[in-house]
Amino acid sequence: MTDLPGSIDATAEMLAGQGYVSPRALSTVVFLALKLGRPLFLEGEAGVGKTEIAKAIAAGLGRRLIRLQCYEGLDAASAVCDWNFAAQMIAIRTAEAAGGADRDALKGELFTEDYLIERPLLAAMRPQAGGAPVLLIDELDRTDEPFEAFLLEALSDFQVTIPELGTIRAPEPPIVILTSNRTREVHDALKRRCLYHWVDYPDAAREMQILATRAPEASARLTAEVVAFVQKLRSEDLFKKPGVAETIDWAKCLVALDTIQLSPEVIADTLGAILKYQDDIQKIAGSEAARLLSEVKREAAFT
């Protein structure tokens, strides 16, 4: 376990140590979230590295990462804890077979930690060996509003209540990172309890750095071309712009295909790695890709 970073620079360094190239604004909010113990709410398009931030923080601090993936219909039983019914049932039957089914004793025995199945939220409230864990609540926009409201209590007081066991309070509040792809608006009441940051697409310089750390096997020239092309692509009117994750994937694809430099044919073959909508692929495939590529090459020649 490492101590919390003492300054914004130290935070950036810590993230960089985990291969996460963090811009100044992001380092600032991460530092504040750690220092003030507030949840950090990250919004942004898919594939800009929101989930990666949580992973980098956990790895950088040497903490356990607990991930709660949200989905529609997620409820307290699958987010906090559940009882192991099958085991409880067997315990009841065994007690019956043994003859001495003392009600109170049985009840006291059935609802104990032995039969408790911990889910992410409860796990995050438990003391951990390496210090408070990092709790990643991923894609919050996918849950429904009742669950969002349930989170309000958990996030402001860092405690959960289980009727049979009572209230469990975190000895040390976990570091909470919430992410949202903004497929729907998250309620202001939840946002108010968090520090907010909009994670944007990186600029060319930062994206080059990211590629250099995440796909080092690509040559410098290929990296520069890939970044320039993706940046160009983001300025096009696309249904879903390629994220950083797509850039990394694409660079790896190109390396796997032994590509030395981009050509319209190679782009056409691998377009599926960066564009995920048929409409977008149709629009870019063919002459459009060639045009973009020639623009990229021309600009590169000038600078």
Next chain:
Amino acid sequence: MPHDPGALPRNIAHFARALRRAGLPIGPGRVVDAVRAVEAAGFTSRGDFYHTLMACFVSRPEHRAVFAQVFRLFWRDPQFLEHMMSLLLPAVRGVQEDKAAEAAERRAAEALLGESLPLLPQAEEPPPEIEIDARATASGEERLRTLDFELMSNDEIAEAKRMLARLDLPVKPLATRRGAPDARGRLIDARASLRAALRRGGEMQRLSYRAPRPRWPNLVVLCDISGSMSSYSRLVLHFVHAVANRKGQGWARVHAFTFGTRLTNITRHLARRDVDAALKAAGAEAQDWSGGTRIGSSLHVFNRDWSRRVLGQGAVVLLISDGLDRDDPAALSREMQRLHLSARRLIWLNPLLRWDGFAPKAAGIRAMLPHVDCFRAAHSIASLEDLGAAITAAGDAGERDRLLAAMADAR
């Protein structure tokens, strides 16, 4: 951290007030957070100070630009950093900081309030008064029900608004994965069964059951507010406001957008209780009232920026437009197709349909019609009442099939 925090918290509070005036929802709790955050981050650079305050005060991507502007105006003192640092060091603190704070406040207030707010759209321009023979054979309400919105007098519009506010738009719930206890359900609820058994010392007497809990769908309204639609869209928005604010009427959330030459999200304004205040605020935001129409490009913006946000959970779309579009029909058709594919149900309300002899002649209408589930008129209270009935009937297509057949014949 100094014992006497001095002018810094006050400045941040003033800054928060400036932001609030600029439209950001900021409560007092956030100001306290911001002061704490600034203390934690320290003043090493203007950039960090900016990001720190941004993280505390901004909670929506569209507010970032407003924040940036207010920040620039509010903290534009070039000596600001030194000044702020001196505030944190009690020993060097001068006496003029109160003055500086006052000046900054005045500057920001001027900057924010000096420019006049955008003018509201003209409020209900009176349509030409038309003498109507109100005979005693039908009650006033009965006659108003079928009267064309465009032909109503001011008094009649007021009365019609009252009637619209009482209208319902019923809807059927959707099934979900989430369950709820239900005696007639089919899934065994192990948790509830076991708990009941425990009450009897472990004797399993009867099983508890669960059934999927129903969920209400969302409603997304896309309302054309161009010149040709103005007398209809205003009253239809009244209706939408009533639907959005009726408690227990079914719809989980109602999102509303207006479009003419550009798309505007007016969902937040519809949440105001008073319908006139809500529409006034919506009008101030949508600056293209009674202008031209570019349906294709407006739908393009909606599809690109909003459809995945608001249509994600089985939303029903109400498109209110006359379909008279000057843009390229092929592009319009493409956007309509995408909208249709991402909506659970796409219902097009067109006031032009009130004419008996309506035929899909305009290129825009021909491009749009194949991509809707239901095509109906929306020119009177009665037609909106019919809509309520149609929305619950699963296969209702309104006039679509008849008109599509007419289109095929004409070809």
